[in-house]
Amino acid sequence: MSNEDRKVEYGIFKREVLSEKIVQRLLSMIREKRLRPGDKLPPERELAAIMNVSRPSLREALRALSLMGIIEHRQGSGTRVASLEPSRLIEHIDLIFSLEDSTLLDLFQARKILEVGLAGLSAEKITDEELRQIDEVLREGEENVDDPVAFSNCDIKFHGLIAKSSGNQILMTFMASVAQLNLYSRRRTGEHADVREHTRTAHRNILDALKRHSPEDARDAMMRHLSFVEERLKIIAQKETTGMG
DSSP states (O other): OOHHHHHHHHOOOOTTOOHHHHHHHHHHHHHTTSSOTTOBOOOHHHHHHHHTOOHHHHHHHHHHHHHTTSEEEETTTEEEEOOOOHHHHTTTHHHHHHHOHHHHHHHHHHHHHHHHHHHHHHHHHOOHHHHHHHHHHHHHHHHTTTOHHHHHHHHHHHHHHHHHHTOOHHHHHHHHHHHHHTHHHHHHHHTSHHHHHHHHHHHHHHHHHHHTTOHHHHHHHHHHHHHHHHHHHHHHHHHHHHTOO
């Protein structure tokens, strides 16, 4: 491929462009499958010339993409698009959430939109076998309510099974992503016994609504559950900020 062709492929920017725009351009190429896992990027000097940007701006953009797990530099083989495995892409998410409590609250807002809807769908479609599986996980959680780690694992399974029983593959995919992002939040709130006790009762209420095949009751029960944990998280964050508790 000639340099002229590559200019079309990678884009040309004004030299004073912010590195963020370079990042967005490369991410766009990955989303559009014009760059795929394992693809090798042109050498830094060549890529800077192709995109008409300074090498420091390009280097800053590549460093950001590397920290995100999007690209990786291998000695002797240059810079390539990484495997883009979800587990790699979220490995720094704990740090992001620990620095920004507002991000966690945004996550709860997303959960209320997504999981309340999933609970309603599940109430309409759930089978007896799926109800049995959820009940089994709920009982396991109740038996481990004094073990934050074990209880948290059951919590994840509980919400995951509800998403699965909705029968909507797209929403299930979204839920899987949200669940990964929510791991830090669960660890943070799950350390508190009152949150675990609330969750045990709330999960039972949600399951009862599913057994009645009542979408409205299932949505209401899920909303009450998530709203309580969200408010508890705000209190925990405030106490940590002020040095209380």
